[in-house]
Amino acid sequence: MTTAPVPAPGGDARGTVEDPVTVEGRWDFGYTYYAGAAASRFFNELRLNRRIMGTHCPQCDRVLVPARGFCDACFVEIDEWREVGTEGTLETFTILTSSFPGLPEPPLVVGYVTLDGASSAVLNAVCGVDLTDIDAAGLSLLSQPRVRVKFRDVREGRISDFAFELVGK
Amino acid sequence: MRPVYVHGVSVSPSWADPTCSLQDLIFVGVRDALRSAGMSATELDAVVLAAHDLVDGRSLTSMVTAPAAAAYLKDETRVGDDGATAFALADARVRSGSVETCLVAAWGRLSEGPVDAISHALFDPFTTRPLAMTEIGVSGLRATRALAEHPGYAAHREAAAARRDQRAGDPGRTPAPAWPLRPAELPVWSDVVAAVVIGSAPTAVEVLGVGMGTEPFELGDRDLLGLPALSAASGQALDEAQRGIAEVDVLELDGMTLFDEALAMEAVGAAARGGGMAALATDHRVDPVGAAARGYAAPAMGLAHIARAGERLADGEGRTALATGSSVVAAQSQAAVVLGTA
Numbered sequence: 001m002t003t004a005p006v007p008a009p010g011g012d013a014r015g016t017v018e019d020p021v022t023v024e025g026r027w028d029f030g031y032t033y034y035a036g037a038a039a040s041r042f043f044n045e046l047r048l049n050r051r052i053m054g055t056h057c058p059q060c061d062r063v064l065v066p067a068r069g070f071c072d073a074c075f076v077e078i079d080e081w082r083e084v085g086t087e088g089t090l091e092t093f094t095i096l097t098s099s100f101p102g103l104p105e106p107p108l109v110v111g112y113v114t115l116d117g118a119s120s121a122v123l124n125a126v127c128g129v130d131l132t133d134i135d136a137a138g139l140s141l142l143s144q145p146r147v148r149v150k151f152r153d154v155r156e157g158r159i160s161d162f163a164f165e166l167v168g169k
Numbered sequence: 170m171r172p173v174y175v176h177g178v179s180v181s182p183s184w185a186d187p188t189c190s191l192q193d194l195i196f197v198g199v200r201d202a203l204r205s206a207g208m209s210a211t212e213l214d215a216v217v218l219a220a221h222d223l224v225d226g227r228s229l230t231s232m233v234t235a236p237a238a239a240a241y242l243k244d245e246t247r248v249g250d251d252g253a254t255a256f257a258l259a260d261a262r263v264r265s266g267s268v269e270t271c272l273v274a275a276w277g278r279l280s281e282g283p284v285d286a287i288s289h290a291l292f293d294p295f296t297t298r299p300l301a302m303t304e305i306g307v308s309g310l311r312a313t314r315a316l317a318e319h320p321g322y323a324a325h326r327e328a329a330a331a332r333r334d335q336r337a338g339d340p341g342r343t344p345a346p347a348w349p350l351r352p353a354e355l356p357v358w359s360d361v362v363a364a365v366v367i368g369s370a371p372t373a374v375e376v377l378g379v380g381m382g383t384e385p386f387e388l389g390d391r392d393l394l395g396l397p398a399l400s401a402a403s404g405q406a407l408d409e410a411q412r413g414i415a416e417v418d419v420l421e422l423d424g425m426t427l428f429d430e431a432l433a434m435e436a437v438g439a440a441a442r443g444g445g446m447a448a449l450a451t452d453h454r455v456d457p458v459g460a461a462a463r464g465y466a467a468p469a470m471g472l473a474h475i476a477r478a479g480e481r482l483a484d485g486e487g488r489t490a491l492a493t494g495s496s497v498v499a500a501q502s503q504a505a506v507v508l509g510t511a
Contacts, residue, residue, distance in 0.1 A: 020187030094309030095348035121389035
């Protein structure tokens with residue numbers, strides 16, 4: 001007879017019964033999200049025609065970008081499509097430092113831009129900003145400069161089919 | 170409609186305590202709220218719980234955790250929203266006469282998961298997630314706009330941060346920053362359980378008013394500085410309480426970063442437009458150590474602020490308190506509660 005703990009085959013007899021136990025967990029499911037008719041056309045217009053399209057609400061007279069199938073403020077369906085400009089105003093921005101798999105490496109400037117003819121702002125990357133000095137870069141963009149859309153050569157029907165760049169750069 | 174009173178509160182902050190499971194943390198927090206109320210679990214008629222599966226890393230998290238929150242064989246409701254919204258629902262249950270007593274509990278244990286990645290997963294897969302957006306990123310967008318529009322924000326941000334005394338967190342407890350936010354302006358992640366017991370029997374602190382508001386889904390449609398949902402929610406709560414903001418002497422406003430708190434001050438009318446950051450630096454209605462003491466853990470913070478407001482009133486800091494809670498994503502929905510000394 002022995003008083004020493006007898007581990008199961010391959011077991012570990014170290015430690016005490018008070019040792020905290022943890023287990024690793026991971027959620028890694030695949031989803032297929034449906035964009036719906038309005039958003040699908042918005043993304044396909046980017047891919048096929050290099051156009052940024054909004055939908056016009058007849059009640060509040062706003063042109064909503066990205067395009068959508070209803071106006072949530074008026075709660076009505078909207079299906080009048082309008083092309084908006086490819087220049088606009090950088091309403092606000094931030095410089096992100098989080099790194100996520102498959103996404104652009106930080107630091108990354110992203111900003112909301114109200115394109116000419118649109119009533120709402122759309123988020124996208126602002127490229128071509130010298131980020132050697134992050135504070136200097138941020139301060140240089142505070143004046144809400146004009147930006148323009150730059151389409152990628154290879155487009156996939158994604159928001160990343162375009163980015164913004166500063167006008168005059 | 171019956172009056173509703175606060176019977177007991179508890180806010181339990183911790184971080185990565187390996188001796189406690191999530192259920193243990195919830196049990197202790199709820200037990201402490203019941204002790205504060207001088208009640209046993211059997212005296213509760215109903216329970217309302219706020220939790221997020223994504224934060225907890227458990228599907229149908231409240232199914233696992235509800236018994237730890239005294240919900241066994243109780244009239245129980247679960248919401249996937251901030252704890253302040255759960256409080257609003259509990260208040261309605263008591264005020265309507267459906268139940269006499271109700272426990273509200275909300276929790277978030279951020280030490281168990283990758284907070285930045287969870288925050289990123291909350292965003293829309295078509296328009297914002299591909300651009301690496303997170304909750305801190307949205308706060309960065311608000312902060313940039315505030316600095317551009319309100320010169321007072323730059324002038325007072327250091328003083329406001331110093332008064333708040335937000336200590337730098339241990340590794341894993343602070344988010345990746347987003348310019349222009351500075352480390353002292355960021356939250357320190359925490360494991361928080363907040364619990365409040367309310368009921369129809371009179372106590373020293375009465376629930377005078379409740380309000381809620383929701384903004385558009387698309388961030389590009391929103392007034393990022395004006396926080397109209399918060400204005401609507403606080404206005405509704407104050408109207409119901411028949412109080413003006415000038416009568417409020419205790420403020421417990423939910424904000425993930427210093428800039429979010431400053432803008433919240435303006436949205437509820439406690440500071441003039443552009444004056445939110447200066448108010449944070451000097452306004453004694455704001456509890457400067459509250460955020461630092463608890464850390465931040467969605468979706469518990471709204472209820473934590475309500476609990477703290479009740480404590481401050483009970484401690485004699487004032488006669489009327491306004492507490493708010495904001496939900497993910499990007500504070501789209503807001504709930505506000507006005508408490509008063511009876």
